[in-house]
Amino acid sequence: MSLSETSFCRFADLLDRRVGMKLAAEKSYLLGARLGPLLQREGMNSLDELAAALGKGSLRLEAEVAEAMLNNETFFFRDRVPFDQFRATLLPRLMAARAAQRRLRIWSAACSTGQEPYSLAMILAEEASKLAGWSIEIVATDISRHALSRAEAGAYSQFEVQRGLDTPRLVKYFSKEGDRWRLSDDIRRRVRFERANLTEPLRFTDQFDLIFARNVLMYFKPERKTEALKRLRASLRADGALLLGAAETIFGNKDLFAPDPSAVGYYRPAAVFSSAARNEGRMATQS
Amino acid sequence: MQSCLIVDDSKVIRKVARRILEDFDFSIDEAGDGQQALERCGVDMPDVIFLDWNMPVMGGLQFLEHLRARETEKRPTVIFCTTENDLDHIRIAMDAGADEYIMKPFDRDIIRTKLQQVGLI
Numbered sequence: 001m002s003l004s005e006t007s008f009c010r011f012a013d014l015l016d017r018r019v020g021m022k023l024a025a026e027k028s029y030l031l032g033a034r035l036g037p038l039l040q041r042e043g044m045n046s047l048d049e050l051a052a053a054l055g056k057g058s059l060r061l062e063a064e065v066a067e068a069m070l071n072n073e074t075f076f077f078r079d080r081v082p083f084d085q086f087r088a089t090l091l092p093r094l095m096a097a098r099a100a101q102r103r104l105r106i107w108s109a110a111c112s113t114g115q116e117p118y119s120l121a122m123i124l125a126e127e128a129s130k131l132a133g134w135s136i137e138i139v140a141t142d143i144s145r146h147a148l149s150r151a152e153a154g155a156y157s158q159f160e161v162q163r164g165l166d167t168p169r170l171v172k173y174f175s176k177e178g179d180r181w182r183l184s185d186d187i188r189r190r191v192r193f194e195r196a197n198l199t200e201p202l203r204f205t206d207q208f209d210l211i212f213a214r215n216v217l218m219y220f221k222p223e224r225k226t227e228a229l230k231r232l233r234a235s236l237r238a239d240g241a242l243l244l245g246a247a248e249t250i251f252g253n254k255d256l257f258a259p260d261p262s263a264v265g266y267y268r269p270a271a272v273f274s275s276a277a278r279n280e281g282r283m284a285t286q287s
Numbered sequence: 288m289q290s291c292l293i294v295d296d297s298k299v300i301r302k303v304a305r306r307i308l309e310d311f312d313f314s315i316d317e318a319g320d321g322q323q324a325l326e327r328c329g330v331d332m333p334d335v336i337f338l339d340w341n342m343p344v345m346g347g348l349q350f351l352e353h354l355r356a357r358e359t360e361k362r363p364t365v366i367f368c369t370t371e372n373d374l375d376h377i378r379i380a381m382d383a384g385a386d387e388y389i390m391k392p393f394d395r396d397i398i399r400t401k402l403q404q405v406g407l408i
Contacts, residue, residue, distance in 0.1 A: 075396075080403060158372060158390050162397045166404040167377060167388040176374055 003028060007051035011065070014054060018066040019143055020199035020224040030069070038068050071219070072147050074112040075163035077119045078214070079246050085263045086210075087123050090241055093262075094209050095130070097239055103135045107208040107235065109198060110216035111140035114151025114191070115164070118183060120212070121190035122173060139208075141196035152193050154183035198228040207237045215245035222252060229253045233269055242267045289407060290314045290331070294324040294347065295339040295368070300391075304337055304368070307398050311408055321345030325353055332361045335407055338385070340369035340376070348383055355384040364405045368393060 008028055015021040023030070031047055042061075044050050054061055077083050094104055108117035117140035124136055142148050161170055161181045174181045196202060198216065211232055217225045232242055233256045242257060243266050244250070250257045250267055260266035291313040293304050305315045316333065318324040322345040324336070336354075340347040351365055364386045369376070372390040380388055387401040402408040 159394075159397075162390060162393070162400065164400055167381060167401075170388075171374060171377055171381065174374075176372075 002046040002048045003031065004048055004051075007048045010051045010054055011047070014062055014065060015069055016221060016224070018062060018199075019070065019197065020220045020228065021066075021069065022219060022221045022224075023069075034068050035065065038064055067144055067146060070144050070147070071215075072112045072144060073215070074115045075160065076115045076165040076169075078116065078164055079265075080164070082212075082214075082243055082263075082265050083119055083123060085266065086120065086243075087127065089263045090210060090266065091123075091127065094240075095134075098209065102133055103137075104210070105137045105139070105206065105208045106210045107204075107212070108138065108140040108191075109196070109211060109213040109232070111142050111151060111193070111212075112144070112147045113156075113160075114140060114147075114154065114193070115156075115160070116140070116212055116214070117151075117191045117193075118154070118187055119164075121187045122169060124190065125173075125187060136190075138191045139194060139204075140191050141194050143195065143197045145195060148193050148195060151191075154188045155180040156183070157181070198231065199224055202231055202235060204235055207240070208235055209237055209240045210243075211236050211240070212243045214243060215248070218245060218248050226253055226256075229256050233257065236269060238269055240269065242269075288312055288314050289334040290316065291335045291337060292316045292318060292324060292327055292333040292363075293337045294318045294321065294342070294350065295337070296320055296342040297339075300339070300368075304393075304398075307395050308337070310395070311399070311402060319343075321347060321350030321353075324350050328354060328357075328359075328363070332359055333363055334361075335364040335366065335402075335405075337366055337368050340367060340371045340380075348380065351380070351383050351385060364407060366401055366405065 008025065011031055012023040015023050035047065035050065039050060042050070054065065098104055106120060108120065111117050117138050120138055124131065140151065155177065157180065161174060173184050173187050213232055217228055220228060236242060241260055246265065254270065256270055257267035258270045260268045291308050293301050293315060295301050296319050301317050308315055316327055318327050320342040338347040338351065347367060347369065365384065366387040366389060367380045367385045368389040368391060370391045377388050386405045389397055389401055399408065
């Protein structure tokens with residue numbers, strides 16, 4: 001598909017600016033693969049034509065390009081181990097730390113179509129006897145309105161309910177409606193969805209005990225990643241934990257987070273978190 | 288190497304499942320119906336059985352009932368793999384002693400998920 005260097009730069013700039021996504025030249029094929037349906041809807045024949053239209057400043061078109069380029073890949077209990085650790089290690093630790101308040105706040109950042117926060121909600125439902133009298137809030141955010149709309153609906157394809165989800169849980173938590181599998185109201189009610197962009201200041205006024213931000217920072221440029229980690233750090237209680245994706249690290253940001261020695265893949269706020277960084281993150285969180 | 292018996296009356300399904308399962312390091316045997324599968328199990332009990340529901344001679348559910356009724360040293364893991372995709376069929380299969388349930392069509396990711404769920408990989 002026709003793509004001049006100028007057009008590529010326009011797309012790359014748009015993606016960095018709107019969603020923090022870095023688009024390397026060797027990944028330019030993704031433009032053709034993901035923007036095909038948009039080109040068709042807009043009656044355009046090439047990426048160059050779309051880039052030219054973007055040059056006229058259409059915010060609607062910018063938003064549609066950004067949305068189409070997002071990777072919404074997710075599945076229930078993805079990578080399994082972090083969820084086992086959540087149940088066995090993180091949840092008991094946080095419950096002990098919050099025994100007085102009996103309140104926990106969990107944030108699933110970049111939740112895509114909802115499988116991650118719903119997996120957490122299932123675990124919490126299964127731990128209900130230990131959590132009697134507790135207030136547990138799961139906030140799930142994503143930048144994609146389309147993904148959030150699907151997440152809120154809580155209805156999945158046969159393919160989606162078989163990726164990561166075991167059959168006993170399928171039977172327990174889902175009902176079949178036509179060719180879709182619908183999650184029970186009990187699980188759906190446990191998660192609150194909101195739109196949030198990790199490259200922009202966040203609107204949360206209260207901190208979280210646990211943040212899942214998996215497979216999202218890997219798409220950011222280093223400076224965007226640091227900005228996002230600062231926001232996550234400012235949104236996390238000092239004794240809370242952050243979970244990144246299996247292929248992600250805090251490389252270059254050790255002043256913000258350190259590996260959690262008791263749970264692989266989890267990070268704790270670094271002991272030394274400079275006051276400047278804290279203030280910067282807090283301002284970003286509350287503005 | 289763990290052993291797997293694929294029980295399905297479709298040669299194509301057996302071939303596709305074999306390719307995926309061999310990649311997960313299973314040695315594969317095949318049977319075209321439940322009766323053949325019972326005979327194979329009598330000779331050498333596999334570690335895991337991939338089981339279709341609707342087959343000639345003896346269906347998957349009938350096979351499973353016979354298998355679980357047998358006194359055997361080894362309890363094989365049974366994963367149904369069928370086009371029956373409603374909750375009633377799934378509940379019946381699990382109640383009869385299936386360990387996991389795959390709704391066709393399947394792919395590598397789904398098989399990996401189910402093998403992980405039952406602790407085979």
